[in-house]
Amino acid sequence: MAKRTLESFYKPISKPKKPRIEDNPPPSSYSRHPSYPFPIADLPPSIANAFPDLPATTPRSITNQSHLDLLYYQPFIPPTTARELFHFLRRELPFYRVQYTIRRGPNTTQINTPRFTTVFGVDDTSLFTPNNDSRLVDSKWHNPIPSTKYKYTPRPIPACLDALRQRVEAATADGTRYNFCLVNYYATGDDSISYHSDDERFLGPNPSIASLSLGAQRDFLMKHKPAEKIDAAPIKMPLGSGDMVVMRGETQANWLHSIPKRKGGEAHRGRINITFRRAVVPGGTDNYYNYNVGEGKVYRWDEDEGRMRDAIVYNGHGHTSPDTPVLGRYSIEDDDRRSREGRDVGFSSSVMGITTQEWPDAHEATANTAFCLSGLRALVGQGVAVRPGADSHDKSAPREA
């Protein structure tokens, strides 16, 4: 009988593989940070090489209504690159489905954010040191920040989104330096964002917000806030893949915007929206992580299933903060090798949600890697022997990252 590798256990047998844009070779490098649930791939050359040519078109300035100041790129990124970037970001970023409660008087209401979200960045008062072990320091003296400064751990903007930030900054034309990147993923036409304005005080007065669309076309609606003696017409912009709208000047103070639910059209396809913003005080950092990451589980796109799935999160050796207790060490045996450990473990991404390159130290599981145990259980279910390594210790219950 032909020997089967561990990898071969998880290859779909019945589904013939068609070449797809998603079937890219594994990326050669990653942005890694203890705050990430998993390493985030760098842009492949096919996308990165197109960036110096952005923007693809000159923008239209829209200022024909009261308090309205938009720059509209149709598109900012040309279609082929936009499509590839859409698939790349959907596949590589961690996403969340944030739930929170709001209190109005005696009533509390639970809100389920009707879209996937994620966020990277930190406000002006802090910065990440510019190297691989990027640490958070205060902007003025570059001293480490006290652990009490933020409720949530800020995450540096990964290289793949930072490259985009730089192109967007160059195009914004008013010199805004963005320190935040928020990402929305609308899985279907049922996902939406209701009317709001991004006018929080932590953005300072008249903020510039650059908003890039990738994937399915969705309507972007704008309407003036209720105001006496203002006769402003509502606006509908059918934003296509690669289009970018920069909202500037008094726009946020006076206008609301939304992406309503929709049926038909491209509603069944996913859409990514990326906004670049600048927050000036720590309250902005806590607000953005609270509403775009929260404390729930991590999702990651599953290419085989064509949907977001609970991510297998690895924060093990090399990605672990020093205070993360080690849960145990594992070695993994399959049927044709007595023992495969560490770099030699070749899980298929469809089972583990991650690839060997992303998990170079597969033998170490830490207490915030609940995934690791479920991943190992999946292997056991497939007849692969999994045993605690000789130096296991601290078997405390796993918790979510």
Ligand SMILES: O=C(O)CCC(=O)C(=O)O
């Ligand atoms: O998805 C969009 O185009 C808009 C997103 C938005 O308004 C926001 O994230 O504040």
Ligand SMILES: [Fe+2]
């Ligand atoms: Fe918004």
